Amino acid sequence: MIEKRDAPSGTMRAGVLHPDLHLSVEERPVPIPSAGDVLVQVSAVGICGSDTHYVRHGRIGDFVVREPLILGHEAAGTIVAVGAGVDAARIGERVSIEPQRPDPTSAETMRGAYNLCPHMRFYATPPVDGALAGFVTIGAAFAHPIPDEISDEAAALFEPLSVGIASMRKAGVGPGDAVLIAGAGPIGLMCAQVARASGLTRIVLSEPDPERRTRAQDFGATETIAPGTELAPVDAFIDASGVAVAVTAGLRALRPGGRAVLVGMGADTMDLPVSLIQNREIVLTGVFRYANTWPTARALVTSGAVDLDAMVTAHYGLDEIAEALDSDRIPGMIKAVVHPQVSRCATRGGPESTRKDRS
Numbered sequence: 001m002i003e004k005r006d007a008p009s010g011t012m013r014a015g016v017l018h019p020d021l022h023l024s025v026e027e028r029p030v031p032i033p034s035a036g037d038v039l040v041q042v043s044a045v046g047i048c049g050s051d052t053h054y055v056r057h058g059r060i061g062d063f064v065v066r067e068p069l070i071l072g073h074e075a076a077g078t079i080v081a082v083g084a085g086v087d088a089a090r091i092g093e094r095v096s097i098e099p100q101r102p103d104p105t106s107a108e109t110m111r112g113a114y115n116l117c118p119h120m121r122f123y124a125t126p127p128v129d130g131a132l133a134g135f136v137t138i139g140a141a142f143a144h145p146i147p148d149e150i151s152d153e154a155a156a157l158f159e160p161l162s163v164g165i166a167s168m169r170k171a172g173v174g175p176g177d178a179v180l181i182a183g184a185g186p187i188g189l190m191c192a193q194v195a196r197a198s199g200l201t202r203i204v205l206s207e208p209d210p211e212r213r214t215r216a217q218d219f220g221a222t223e224t225i226a227p228g229t230e231l232a233p234v235d236a237f238i239d240a241s242g243v244a245v246a247v248t249a250g251l252r253a254l255r256p257g258g259r260a261v262l263v264g265m266g267a268d269t270m271d272l273p274v275s276l277i278q279n280r281e282i283v284l285t286g287v288f289r290y291a292n293t294w295p296t297a298r299a300l301v302t303s304g305a306v307d308l309d310a311m312v313t314a315h316y317g318l319d320e321i322a323e324a325l326d327s328d329r330i331p332g333m334i335k336a337v338v339h340p341q342v343s344r345c346a347t348r349g350g351p352e353s354t355r356k357d358r359s
């Protein structure tokens with residue numbers, strides 16, 4: 001069902017976006033791990049909304065595709081080589097990649113908020129290449145070991161799960177609380193799963209698409225509503241839509257002293273009900289990536305509290321990256337995964353197993 005290609009020695013295949021927004025699969029040198037780095041043979045890469053945004057618009061805010069860029073930042077694979085200072089015993093280890101390279105000396109990194117480091121080098125954020133390639137390098141501490149029972153696809157999705165974890169941490173809610181989540185895309189569903197795992201008893205998901213509302217019930221939502229529906233006050237609001245009217249509605253749904261967390265990428269500016277925010281003393285904040293989330297992601301998935309495999313709805317080979325990057329337009333799609341070691345998947349079902357243990 002699958003046509004496989006051996007990883008070449010010295011070169012690898014990579015999915016590249018060009019400044020004129022055309023995509024190609026090219027031969028690139030296999031990267032050499034520097035001191036403190038590991039070299040990972042990439043087995044699975046999730047497609048993110050930021051990848052599709054770069055393909056369709058060539059930029060996200062100030063980050064502009066001005067030279068050829070390898071896309072992809074949700075990745076997992078196996079360590080095949082290590083740089084100086086890294087224990088060679090790690091070779092052969094299956095890992096989930098945290099796609100960040102913060103400056104270890106920045107003030108933000110030193111206080112633990114390394115996601116806010118102004119010198120961050122993040123996969124697939126111009127001009128830094130990403131993971132839609134045969135191999136990548138990453139700092140050894142950002143290659144997180146995964147147990148055999150976690151699939152490569154699930155390990156790749158630790159990255160968007162980390163956004164959900166960071167969002168729920170910012171929301172400041174716990175057992176018995178209520179949250180409203182706007183948007184039933186991958187991040188909204190991740191937030192719902194984390195909310196369920198955190199013991200929230202009321203998880204309301206607002207989404208205009210009826211099919212998505214139904215699907216959200218499988219991922220933790222206790223209530224699903226169409227936008228504009230009146231509802232009882234909630235303790236926290238998480239916007240995973242980026243839509244201005246959804247943000248305003250979410251703020252109005254908060255109880256006094258509630259917290260609002262903006263996650264979705266939408267307009268650079270929007271009008272907000274300032275008097276409402278002041279009079280109810282609403283705490284309004286944002287989420288930019290994540291920090292210190294991978295151990296939590298691994299615990300949630302290993303325990304079964306979060307199901308990432310159920311979110312994978314299509315598989316693609318590297319030669320099919322154009323299809324993969326346009327798959328968000330397919331009805332019912334949640335998450336597409338690309339397998340860089342495979343040219344084409346004959347069916348959207350993809351590989352039978354990517355777990356290390358196939359017994």
